[in-house]
Amino acid sequence: MDYRKFLEEKRKLSAEASEKERQAVMRRGLELVLESTGEHGVRIHDMMKKTLLSCSEEEAEVTLAYEVEDWELNPNGVMHGGLIGTAIDTACGMVTRYVSENLLASTVSLHVDYLRPVPGGDRLLVTARLVRLGGHVANLRAEARRESDGKPAALATAVFYLPSPRA
DSSP states (O other): OOHHHHHHHHHHSOTTOOHHHHHHHHHHHHHHHHHOOSBTBSOHHHHSOEEEEEEETTTTEEEEEEEOOGGGBOTTSBBOHHHHHHHHHHHHHHHHHHHHOOTTOEEEEEEEEEOSOOBTTSEEEEEEEEEEEOSSEEEEEEEEEETTTOOEEEEEEEEEEOOOOOO
16 A cells, blocks of 8 residues: 555544544554655665654654664764754654645754764664644654663754645
């Protein structure tokens, strides 16, 4: 099933659906995104190994876990800051596209404050939460933590543009 068909299924979910049913639908949709690799050739999204740890439709939140591999390390042996930003951007984009149902949503700005390095072999846990969904803009906050000690590695805010659907 492609994501567009999934969104049609999501829209058919009745208003009376339980929170558990809504959670299951959200998880299925996000896992579908994570599985959709190789459609456009090899992309950074495909190269970074990630898994869905948790999601909440009620909180408009997702947490992804990224394996920190050797190719992602800078000369100091820690995860490259640009890849931490990419992980945050990916998590924010997943929340935005799921909640807004707008597949054309794109990043307008991403501000990342780096707090601590993430060593190779650790996992980066990224939690992104929708703060506000407007007609054409979505605002999000995100936190990236080291799995090894739970300490924050980066904090971020993001703005996504939600264009009108093309005719």
